[in-house]
Amino acid sequence: MAKQKLPELTAEQRKAALEKAARIRKERADVKKKLKAGDLKVGDILSRPTDEIYGKMTVKSVIESVPGVGKLRAAKVMEDIGISPSRRIKGLGPKQVQALKERFA
Numbered sequence: 001m002a003k004q005k006l007p008e009l010t011a012e013q014r015k016a017a018l019e020k021a022a023r024i025r026k027e028r029a030d031v032k033k034k035l036k037a038g039d040l041k042v043g044d045i046l047s048r049p050t051d052e053i054y055g056k057m058t059v060k061s062v063i064e065s066v067p068g069v070g071k072l073r074a075a076k077v078m079e080d081i082g083i084s085p086s087r088r089i090k091g092l093g094p095k096q097v098q099a100l101k102e103r104f105a
Contacts, residue, residue, distance in 0.1 A: 027053045028061075035065035042066060042104035045089060046097050055090035059083055059100075066104060077103060 009017065031053065034040035045062055048054045063074040078085060081099045083092065092100070 024053060024056075028057055031057070032061065032065040035062065036067060038067060043101045046092070046101055049090040049092070049097075055088065057089050059087050059089060059092065060085055062089065063100075063104075 031040065031045070035042070035045075042062060045054045045057070059078060060074055063069055063077060064071060069077070075085070077100075078087075081096055081103070083096055083100075
């Protein structure tokens, strides 16, 4: 299989991409803080899988941000529902979404 070459970016394009990535990381961190504080619910995130911020978050990071849920409990919940540890919000099936909404209602 031939190795694909990445496109060359101009300095301006590279700067714009880095700024966008930093903005998105900050917004995801804010989402996790809101989950921890109880200002946002798991169902709110699951209902917007096409959103650029929510859709690309890992399910694991979302569940671990819920108060009272740590790494072990998050892993157990995901295993019980049948969600891969690397799965992102936009990659969940309808049954998985429903199971998560019921678990964290």
